[in-house]
Amino acid sequence: MRRSTLVRGVAGLGALVCLGALPFWLSESSPSAATVEASASVHRLPLFRWRVGEAHTFHLVWDDLTRVALPMPAQDAKAQELEGVLHLDGELMLQALETRATGTRLRLTLRRLARHEATLSGQALLPDAAALQAHLPDTASAWLELDARGALQAVRFSEAEPPLFRQFAQTLAAELFPSELRDAAAWTATESTQTGDVESAFAFEPGDTSRLTRRRTRYQSLRAAGAATVAKQELGSLTTFDRDAEGRLVAISQDEVLDALGTDGRVLLSKRLRLRLTYQSREMQPLPPSGEQKLVIRTPSQIAFEMDPETAALRGQADGMTVDELLETLEDASGPEAIAGLDVFARRAIAALTLEPKRCQELARLFLKPGTKPGMRELMLDLLVGAGHAQAQATLRTLLQSPEAREHAGAYVMMVQRAGFLTKPEPETGVMINGLLERARTEHDVPVERATSYALGVWSSHLNPDSVEARAAVRTLETAVSQASGDEARAHALRAMGGTRAERLMDVVPPHLRAESPDVRAAAADALRAAPQELATRLLLDALETEKDRGVQRALLDALNTRPLDAGALEHLRAWVVAGGLAAGEEPALLAVAAQHLEGGTPVFQMLQAIALRPDLQAPTRARVMSLMAQVGAQLGG
The missing domain is CATH 1.25.10.10 (Leucine-rich Repeat Variant)
Structure with missing residues (x-):
C-alpha cells in the first residue's frame, strides 16, 4: 500500500475528495455590514473564472517523497518499507470547454515534461522519453467537471488514456480543486483523499478574496496504515489558491509534511509533498471535436486507481528486480547455493514474475537448457509456484511434463510435488497431476506415483x-x-x-x-x-x-x-500423562502441545508437573518444563 502523489498515482489506494461542510452562515448585522458582506461574496465564488476556448498554460512542479511501512507476507512478519519518489517539471494546460449556470468543464493536459522522475521502491516508471510518451503522452487529456462554485465534482477519461496518466490526472485534480466551496469567509470540512480522511480549514485572506488558504489539520484515518492503529501523527499542510482581479487562476502552492506513528513507535507513513502551479500564458485554442466523449467517470468519492494495494505490495517485494535481472541471475548461477541471499532473491523474483505474468514462459529456456542442474530446475519451479497465476501454472505444467525434468529421477520426485503447493490451482493442473499419476502406475514408477499422490491430495485441498x-x-x-x-x-x-x-x-x-x-x-x-x-x-x-x-x-x-483443544481434551491428555502413558524420550512432543495451551490452567500445570518428576529427564527438557510451569503458574495466580 502506498501513499503520495506517485504512490497514490501508481499504487492507487482509496477514493478522492468528498467533503462535508458546515451550514452556510451570513451575518445579520447592520445593513451596511450586510452590503459589504454581499459585495465580498460576489468576488469569493466561483473560485476561478474561465472563458470557453481559452487555454491557460501553467508551469507545474510536483515533488513527492513517501515511505510506507508494509508488513510483507513472510513467516517472520518482518515489516518492509515501500518508497515512492516523484519529480515532475513541465507544463499543465487547462482549457475551458463549457461554461454553464451549473458549472464548468475543463480539459487538463500535461506537456513538455522536462523532468519526469518516478520511482517505486527503486524501480523507474518513466526511465526515458519512450516510457514518457507511452504513459504520459501530450495527446492524453482529462475532463474536470466543476460545479457553479468551482468545486471538483468529477474527472472524466476515455478508455484510450494510459492508466498512469489517469492516475496522475486524478491526483492533480484532487489537489488543485477543492471538492466543496462555501460562500463564506472561513469554514471547515473533512476531505476524503487518497491518503485518508483529513480535517481541513479554509479561509479567504482578511480583506482580500484573491487568496484562499487550506490548512489540513488532522487525518482522521490513513489508508496506507491499513488495520494498524495510528497512535500519533505530525501534520503540517498549507495550500494557497491565488487569482487575479478578474478571477483567473494565477498560482496554487501546496506543501504537506506528514509523519504517522504506530503504537510501537514505528513510522507507518512518512510523506513530503511540494506542488507548485504558476501561470505562464493564455490563448484561444480550437475546441476538441464535438463528438469526443469521455465515458470513464470518476466522482470525488468514487475515483479508483487501476493499480491496487496488492500491486503496490508486489512492487515493494520486488524491490526493483526485473524479470531480465532474475533471468540473468539464474543463468549465471552454477546452483542455488551460488545465489547470494537466496531467500531474498526468491521473494523478489516471485514478485517480479507476478508483476509480468507473460514472461514466465521465458524460464523454460533456462530449465530446458542442457546441463542445467536439478537444484536450479527445482528453484525455477519454486518461483513459478510462488507466482501462481495462470501463466505461471501453464509454464509449470509444460516443464514438469518435459523429458528434461525426468533426467534426474530423485529430483523429479521433488519437482512433481511442487504442483501441490499452488494455492489457486487451475483445473488443467489437476488434469496434469492425474496424468502423471496414471503414467507412474503404468510404468510401475513407485517414487513418482507417491509424489504425484501427495501433490494430488494437496492440490484438491485448495x-x-x-x-x-x-x-x-x-x-x-x-x-x-x-x-x-x-x-x-x-x-x-x-x-x-x-x-x-x-x-x-x-x-x-x-x-x-x-x-x-x-x-x-x-x-x-x-x-x-x-x-x-x-x-x-x-x-x-x-x-x-x-x-x-x-x-x-x-x-x-x-x-x-x-x-484446537478444549478443556475436555486437555483433561483427557492430563489423565493420560499422569497415568504414565507418555513414553520416555517423547517429552518434547508433549511440551510442544502444552506450550500452545498455557491458558489451559490446572490440567496443563499437572501434566507438566508429572513430567518434571521423571528421574531420567534430560537437562534441557527439564529446564523447558520448569519454564512452562512458571508461565502456567503465573496465570493461575502463583
Missing part, C-alpha cells in the same frame, strides 16, 4: 470440496488406500489422502489407527491432522490411551498440536 475435481481426487486416493499392496504403500496412501483435508477422511482413516504396523498407525495420525470434524481430536486422544510405540505417540501428539 478446491471447493463439493467440486467434481475435488471429489474425484478423494476417490482416487481412497482407492489407493484400500488397494495398497503392503504397509509401506498404505502408509504413503494415507498421508496422501490426508492432504485433501476432506470430510471423507473420517470414514477412511480411523480404522488404521489400530493397524498392526506402527508405520500405518503413525500415517493415520498424520492424515487426521487437518480432518475438518472435531471428532478427529477425540479419536487421536483415544488412540493415545493404548499406544505404546514411541514413534506413533509422537505422530499422535504432533497431530494434536495442529488442532
